[in-house]
Amino acid sequence: MSGSTDDRPVGVDGPLLITSVDAAGRERSRLIPRARVDSVLRTGVHASISSVALFTPTDDPVDALGRDAVIGDLLLAPDAERIARLGERGPAWTPADVREIDGTPFAGCGRHAVRRQQTRLAERGLSARIGFEIEFTLDGGEAVDPSPAHTGPAYGQHPILQNEAFATELLTEFDAAGVPALQLHAEHGHGQFEVALDARDPLDACDDDVLARLVIDRVALRHGLRADFSPIPRVGAASNGMHIHLSLARDGVPLFSPDSDDAPGPDGMAAIAGILAEFPALTALLAGSLPSYERLRPGRWSGATVCWGPGNREAAVRYVASTAGGSARGANIEIKPGDASANPYYAVAALLAAAENGIARGAVPPAPVLISPTRLSESERATGGIHPLPSSLTEALAELDRSVVLRAALGDALIDLYLAVRTPHG
Structure with a gap:
């Protein structure tokens, strides 16, 4: 997808809410400004490993898989095929795959598991x-x-x-x-x-x-x-x-x-x-x-x-x-x-x-x-x-x-x- 606003998917004429679900069963989300939607759909968005994967249900960070909860990032890769509109004046929404920074699937990505x-x-x-x-x-x-x-x-x-x-x-x-x-x-x-x-x-x-x-x-x-x-x-x-x-x-x-x-x-x-x-x-x-x-x-x-x-x-x-x-x-x-x-x-x-x-x-x-x-x-x-x-x-x-x-x-x-x-x- 090019960076032109004309190429923005149908329904994305405002902010885009990106959601992943972690091992704690919590929806972790990012709201992307309209001006950045195209680039995020192409390249994804970085997020701390704790906020995407290593929080407990009470939002306490834990070390797991040999990784320190306070060190490193993962990549949220929004699925452009699943974009939905939240009402007439609401943002658009899409689920995200969770990937390693090199683009490979993160071991805990539920969408990849399905x-x-x-x-x-x-x-x-x-x-x-x-x-x-x-x-x-x-x-x-x-x-x-x-x-x-x-x-x-x-x-x-x-x-x-x-x-x-x-x-x-x-x-x-x-x-x-x-x-x-x-x-x-x-x-x-x-x-x-x-x-x-x-x-x-x-x-x-x-x-x-x-x-x-x-x-x-x-x-x-x-x-x-x-x-x-x-x-x-x-x-x-x-x-x-x-x-x-x-x-x-x-x-x-x-x-x-x-x-x-x-x-x-x-x-x-x-x-x-x-x-x-x-x-x-x-x-x-x-x-x-x-x-x-x-x-x-x-x-x-x-x-x-x-x-x-x-x-x-x-x-x-x-x-x-x-x-x-x-x-x-x-x-x-x-x-x-x-x-x-x-x-x-x-x-x-x-x-x-x-x-x-x-x-x-x-x-x-x-x-x-x-x-x-x-x-x-x-x-x-x-x-x-x-x-x-x-x-x-x-x-x-x-x-x-x-x-x-x-x-x-x-x-x-x-x-x-x-x-x-x-x-x-x-």
């Missing part, structure tokens, strides 16, 4: 589609004791009408930014809403998730509200999840299409088995905060038990069959335990790796669970290979540390960086 897993799937004739569901709690501004934006009823009409200005502007802003929203509805908790995004190519889907949360936050602030995505937003509040829908195909043929009622074909079953086998380690990447493990309890519909079943919202993996006449996603599986503390790129890359490993091994999952796992006896659980997720972040990180499958797929460097950043300090 691309690598997509390539590995393609080498087997496989493709994947991902769709996110984002739960958030809307509160009345920045008060010390904010009141929820609605008090129900759950999934009702009144919460939408009570927040009609916010809701309608949000959907309008999604359209303007190219966020593929399917629906917005009030959730179970007071002040809680959920946005469902259409299934897309995995990298695009992860970018959609980051952009959608940015748009939600931006619109909420304009209405004097505060959007909280945390798994436990406040004492007594309903927990917020980030559900991930995954569909797979081989040479265009869906793997989760049923061979019989409520059960996918052999490769689809193998993918489920691969994910279930890695779930103790996957949990660390799906639920990366201390409060995540308060959410991951039976009765919260968070998929706190390692099992699978058609329509089962207490199972870690819920099989979603195609509806009559087709659906937006078709037959797929829903990964329940994730929340917004995750780096979505890491989480999706790990899920794809686990599914691919299951297919490669021809793995067979245990029998589906057709009732709430809480209603099973201890002997039924033992017979079915059914067990709870890790009960703490420390336990989940230990499982991730010893996962041969995820280390081989994502690389020791990414896993070790994640462990260094996420391990509770102090």
Whole structure:
């Protein structure tokens, strides 16, 4: 791209907000003045290694991968193909790859990790589609004791009408930014809403998730509200999840299409088995905060038990069959335990790796669970290979540390960086 302003991508007629997501799951951003947009799209922008890669979730620098958190830079390389516009008067936005100064991918770059897993799937004739569901709690501004934006009823009409200005502007802003929203509805908790995004190519889907949360936050602030995505937003509040829908195909043929009622074909079953086998380690990447493990309890519909079943919202993996006449996603599986503390790129890359490993091994999952796992006896659980997720972040990180499958797929460097950043300090 030349330096001429006439060559600036469509929609970039003002500042450009560049965002990367680090191992702590935090969006780290730079706002680029209009006059510098062209040069930054060509050459990227330097950023300190700590501010891009070596901060904990509480913004404390840590040394990792043999690198000192206070020494050196990385390069943010904005993706010109993903530029979106934030409203009529807002800046443009784009996600960024994280690279070493010489231009090679940084080991902890989540976008690079997703691309690598997509390539590995393609080498087997496989493709994947991902769709996110984002739960958030809307509160009345920045008060010390904010009141929820609605008090129900759950999934009702009144919460939408009570927040009609916010809701309608949000959907309008999604359209303007190219966020593929399917629906917005009030959730179970007071002040809680959920946005469902259409299934897309995995990298695009992860970018959609980051952009959608940015748009939600931006619109909420304009209405004097505060959007909280945390798994436990406040004492007594309903927990917020980030559900991930995954569909797979081989040479265009869906793997989760049923061979019989409520059960996918052999490769689809193998993918489920691969994910279930890695779930103790996957949990660390799906639920990366201390409060995540308060959410991951039976009765919260968070998929706190390692099992699978058609329509089962207490199972870690819920099989979603195609509806009559087709659906937006078709037959797929829903990964329940994730929340917004995750780096979505890491989480999706790990899920794809686990599914691919299951297919490669021809793995067979245990029998589906057709009732709430809480209603099973201890002997039924033992017979079915059914067990709870890790009960703490420390336990989940230990499982991730010893996962041969995820280390081989994502690389020791990414896993070790994640462990260094996420391990509770102090």
